[in-house]
Amino acid sequence: MFPAYPHEVLAVVLTVREGRLQVLLWQRAQAPYAGRWALPGGGVREDQRLKEALAEHLAAKVHVDDLAWREQVATHSKVDRDPRARVLATGYLGLVPSDVDPTLPDDTAWHLVDALPPLAFDHGDFVSAAVDRLRAKLSYTNIAFALAPHDFTIATLRGVVTAALGYDVTATNLTRVMTRRQMIEPTGRTRSHSSAGGRPATEYRFCDRTLTVTDPFAVLRPPRGGHDEQQR
Amino acid sequence: MFPAYPHEVLAVVLTVREGRLQVLLWQRAQAPYAGRWALPGGGVREDQRLKEALAEHLAAKVHVDDLAWREQVATHSKVDRDPRARVLATGYLGLVPSDVDPTLPDDTAWHLVDALPPLAFDHGDFVSAAVDRLRAKLSYTNIAFALAPHDFTIATLRGVVTAALGYDVTATNLTRVMTRRQMIEPTGRTRSHSSAGGRPATEYRFCDRTLTVTDPFAVLRPPRGGHDEQQR
DNA sequence: CAGGTTTTCGCCCATTGGTCGAAAACTACT
DNA sequence: AGTAGTTTTCGACCAATGGGCGAAAACCTG
Secondary structure, eight states: OOOEEEEEEEEEEEEEETTEEEEEEEEOOSSSSTTOEEOSEEEOOTTOOHHHHHHHHHHTTSOGGGOSEEEEEEEEOOTTSSSSSOOEEEEEEEEEOTTOOOOOOTTEEEEEGGGOOOBSTTHHHHHHHHHHHHHHHHHHBOGGGGTSOSEEOHHHHHHHHHHHHTSOOOHHHHHHHHHHTTOEEEEEEEEOOSSSOOOOEEEEEESOOSOOBOOOOTTSOOOTTOOSOOOO | OOOEEEEEEEEEEEEEETTEEEEEEEEOOSSSSTTOEEOSEEEOOTTOOHHHHHHHHHHTTSOGGGOSEEEEEEEEOOTTSSSSSOOEEEEEEEEEOTTOOOOOOTTEEEEEGGGOOOBSTTHHHHHHHHHHHHHHHHHHBOGGGGTSOSEEOHHHHHHHHHHHHTSOOOHHHHHHHHHHTTOEEEEEEEEOOSSSOOOOEEEEEESOOSOOBOOOOTTSOOOTTOSSOOOO
């Protein structure tokens, strides 16, 4: 039928660690690109779908169920992206909550997203695409649920969001917006900080831990009277 | 190295025709799915990237330069998505302006997106994904430039947007929003309708014919004073 | 209980979108 | 020419959403 190519999946696993957005990389021991850092991933078996292959390869690096979110980002096809042979690659975005700390193999480590070493192959492209995707979605979806702990204070959430976006967000706005959008709700509990004083913070959680989008995208909203009537 | 698979590209070419959103399909003559409608596309040669393969296969159906926009949407990998053999498929969204009317081969035709016949393979999934993508982008990008004629009246634009979204949009809002976002600008000319009277409409064009996003995504905007300072 | 700290809440403002109706600009007919 | 009909455009008004700021609340420590 058509010519066939090896196909690999690559995972861009992001998390917030020490107040910074980080990506999971492992250091290659062998050529090509020996010594360079690369994304976890690998080939796809005959009986696997892409996401299954991803899970399998990822299991070698982190517990797969540490991933609170996973979505496909893009497939790259440059002919010489791998010097050995032509390999197509599909990249995924994966998110790990900031309070989950998987034990990593020796060759694997978190790296600051905004201070990456040169990566192997075209993996740098995958990282930037995934980071862009995350940042965009942070603004109009509740995807932060996959980066924040299950229960959290506004200060914590602010830290996570700030780190992921790369710029400051005020606690006031964050609270107002997230609650107005009905993304987060108080658990009822409250949390005192360990050291120093300060009013105890109310504990929040995400109402819904599935991806939901908000559309303040006015322009294009059906008119009020519209009982989902037929157009034209 | 890794097992290899044939890989195909599929094009979901959308346009607005007769006030409705339509997709380009061709009717299969041979098994499997003989008689069913399918998306244009095909295999990827050794020396091609995905987008190049797409252009080549599409050339058999429409003039490739009729496409005002093209973007990758997703790669599907279900093991039995093709009964003959395992084939991975990457779907693209393509847009043709409403005033461009390519001559189509005999087996090819436009179909109403919201009244599709059963499609071959998993092509239906590709169509819905592409339509969703288009609708989302219509709201927060200027992607309408790829659906509307180069120069247009507000009435025309409204028709295109209404058709693509599937619900009504008021002319007043459309004008205000699109101009406020600096997406469209008057050409200076004006257009009288053929029949009937009526005030002549001012002619507009898109300021920029490259994809630009607007982010009314408040929550997450850097504070005003922020001279792009370091976070932390 | 005073001082320091952190969180929360309320007030005010700017921007954006939604609705509606009047005015503008044109054609056609008497 | 004047009037009726049609389509577009513009302005006024309203609602919702964010952003900024400062006061009040709630806690800890000495």
